[in-house]
Amino acid sequence: DALVNQIVAAYTGWIDQRNDPKKAVVFADGTTVPSDCLDDLTKWYDDHKFVHRWEPGDFMIVDNTVSCHSRQPYTTDGRRKVVACVARGRLPSSSDTKRATRLTLPSGDPMPAVGLGCWKLPNAAEVVYEAIKAGYRLIDCAADYGNERDVGRGIKRALDEGLCRRDELFVVSKLWNTFHSHVDEGFKKSLEDLGLDYLDLYLIHFPIAQRYVPIDVRYPPEWIYDPNAANPCMEFDDSVTYFDTWTCLEGLQTRGSVRNIGVCNIGTTMLRQLLAYARIKPAVLQIELHPYNTQQKLLQFARSAGVQVMAFSNLGSASYVELGMATPAESLIDHAVIKTIAQTNDKTPAQVLLRWGVQRGTAVIPKTANLTRLKENIDLFDFSLSAADMAAIDALDAGRRFNDPGVFCQLAFNTFCPIYE
Numbered sequence: 001d002a003l004v005n006q007i008v009a010a011y012t013g014w015i016d017q018r019n020d021p022k023k024a025v026v027f028a029d030g031t032t033v034p035s036d037c038l039d040d041l042t043k044w045y046d047d048h049k050f051v052h053r054w055e056p057g058d059f060m061i062v063d064n065t066v067s068c069h070s071r072q073p074y075t076t077d078g079r080r081k082v083v084a085c086v087a088r089g090r091l092p093s094s095s096d097t098k099r100a101t102r103l104t105l106p107s108g109d110p111m112p113a114v115g116l117g118c119w120k121l122p123n124a125a126e127v128v129y130e131a132i133k134a135g136y137r138l139i140d141c142a143a144d145y146g147n148e149r150d151v152g153r154g155i156k157r158a159l160d161e162g163l164c165r166r167d168e169l170f171v172v173s174k175l176w177n178t179f180h181s182h183v184d185e186g187f188k189k190s191l192e193d194l195g196l197d198y199l200d201l202y203l204i205h206f207p208i209a210q211r212y213v214p215i216d217v218r219y220p221p222e223w224i225y226d227p228n229a230a231n232p233c234m235e236f237d238d239s240v241t242y243f244d245t246w247t248c249l250e251g252l253q254t255r256g257s258v259r260n261i262g263v264c265n266i267g268t269t270m271l272r273q274l275l276a277y278a279r280i281k282p283a284v285l286q287i288e289l290h291p292y293n294t295q296q297k298l299l300q301f302a303r304s305a306g307v308q309v310m311a312f313s314n315l316g317s318a319s320y321v322e323l324g325m326a327t328p329a330e331s332l333i334d335h336a337v338i339k340t341i342a343q344t345n346d347k348t349p350a351q352v353l354l355r356w357g358v359q360r361g362t363a364v365i366p367k368t369a370n371l372t373r374l375k376e377n378i379d380l381f382d383f384s385l386s387a388a389d390m391a392a393i394d395a396l397d398a399g400r401r402f403n404d405p406g407v408f409c410q411l412a413f414n415t416f417c418p419i420y421e
Helices: 002-012 036-048 126-134 146-160 182-195 242-254 268-277 295-303 334-343 349-359 371-378 387-394 404-413
Strands: 067-071 081-088 102-104 109-110 115-117 138-140 170-175 201-204 260-262 284-288 310-311
Touching: 002 284, 067 260, 109 170, 115 126, 126 138, 126 146, 126 371, 146 182, 170 182, 182 242, 201 242, 242 260, 268 295, 295 310, 334 349, 334 387, 349 371, 349 387, 387 404
Parallel strands: 115 138, 138 170, 170 201, 201 260, 260 284, 284 310
Antiparallel strands: 067 081, 102 109
């Protein structure tokens, strides 16, 4: 332990005019560690380090691949406390090199802070496999995305090749609107398509209960009840309440079919009501979060209630332009503020946007099928945005929501369906 302490302390800066880096680390008998060994250790730390810009009140959770060092100021009697540690775990594999940090759920399960979003993801089997190979451990799926079988094939290939173990993955799926009255059936279908024995997180996709569509009639059911009707539209099921649906999700967790449950696309009022009646509190709230829609009050409330927040549409309008739900002028990637901060930090605009999300304490789930961007999107932990950078990005907030059923359902599905106040 003393040798480990010296190595970490010497590497992280416990060196001044009194000691030389190569002489600062010694064995118990006082002999120095060979220079080539220290060079190898330095290289290892260089390859696996991350940087955090400390602010008052910050704390760190150390997992089994992280070393850290901290020192306090000298006291009046010339003493100071120095803490250094390396947790006792396996060395990270090459796929873990830029592994994301994790958020802890009420169950104690760690949830990666960066994951792969699978909405509109082409070639899902190949991309999911490459994502896991690149170090991703969170895969965000949904029945409505229509690609869970392909996602499952990608996961299976990665597991079969030993890229990771199942318990190292965090797989998310979501209950579609037409299964609010048939929760077990919707859950079982997603589980079978993904080829898994359990899910790590299951979410209610929207607070919208629609009429049930049997799987053998159409899957995924999508939004319109009968596409062949004279006036195709959404049809609601007023016989089932959100309480009813949540109670069924609690049953899934109690039976061990899913490790954690949560919700999507609800606001402070509805979350407060859910917390009041839930037997098992929601572990995660997934919502649209980006600099144009920061939702600071909702984020603050969720955090105060012990609910972790997972942010989607992290890059803003990117996925919505082709759907006619956003304009090219609304691009955050091309915004002057984001581009300037990216240049200052020697990062891409996408990395700045994702780092902003992570630094706010949320999990982010960017989507890309481009292998270069796939690796860039998870490479967020060797830099930190300054307080000024964060404030400049926060100031872009305009309350602009791209994914709003109160807008797109009327335009696309002939049905007015507001869910936000």
